Amino acid sequence: MSTLSEHEREIILSSIRDIPDFPKPGILFKDITTLLNNPKAFKTLMDHLHTRYGNYELDYIAGIDARGFVFGATLADRLGLGFVPVRKKGKLPYTTVAQKYSLEYGYDEVEIHIDAFGHEGKREDGKRSRVLLIDDLIATGGTAQAAAELINRVGAECVECCFVMELGFLNGREKFSQNVYSVIEI
Numbered sequence: 001m002s003t004l005s006e007h008e009r010e011i012i013l014s015s016i017r018d019i020p021d022f023p024k025p026g027i028l029f030k031d032i033t034t035l036l037n038n039p040k041a042f043k044t045l046m047d048h049l050h051t052r053y054g055n056y057e058l059d060y061i062a063g064i065d066a067r068g069f070v071f072g073a074t075l076a077d078r079l080g081l082g083f084v085p086v087r088k089k090g091k092l093p094y095t096t097v098a099q100k101y102s103l104e105y106g107y108d109e110v111e112i113h114i115d116a117f118g119h120e121g122k123r124e125d126g127k128r129s130r131v132l133l134i135d136d137l138i139a140t141g142g143t144a145q146a147a148a149e150l151i152n153r154v155g156a157e158c159v160e161c162c163f164v165m166e167l168g169f170l171n172g173r174e175k176f177s178q179n180v181y182s183v184i185e186i
């Protein structure tokens with residue numbers, strides 16, 4: 001298991017741009033496009049995740065629509081694993097399983113393909129596929145908790161939920177029965 005040095009943490013954190021009042025007044029949006037277009041910061045982050053998850057005996061990485069796709073697919077390629085997109089409702093073409101979650105007003109829904117982690121979520125040896133879920137940021141935790149539930153509902157095992165950033169004051173991690181790891185807590 002790797003620990004992030006103070007220097008590496010600073011390289012990653014300083015590459016993330018704060019945008020006040022986006023997408024609505026009162027929200028401080030954490031913009032990771034400035035991390036992605038900074039090769040040193042992106043590599044520092046991916047090296048850290050690669051080291052951390054190298055020994056987890058994972059079968060798949062699942063990434064949440066849309067920024068989780070970038071980190072998830074990059075990590076999957078590095079680890080030689082399959083990548084599975086968890087998408088917003090109505091985007092996936094094959095048979096899907098859906099999970100609703102509450103927003104401040106109303107609800108939203110995420111979906112995955114029913115066979116994304118193998119038939120009934122199992123590997124060829126009959127064991128449940130081991131899946132790491134990843135997204136850029138955990139706020140209330142509603143989106144990722146629904147995604148983790150979906151992974152388990154199709155028969156696979158969500159072994160950990162990983163986030164580049166965690167807004168710790170919202171206590172989102174308390175929603176999870178799985179292990180939650182965040183690279184940087186804010």
Ligand code: AMP
Pocket residue numbers: 027028029030031064065066067135136137138139140141142143144172
């Ligand atoms: P939540 O379900 O409340 O944990 O929200 C997490 C999702 O919303 C993630 O996909 C994030 O990308 C996005 N999100 C929530 N708050 C922020 C924020 N302050 N800055 C950037 N993205 C955010």
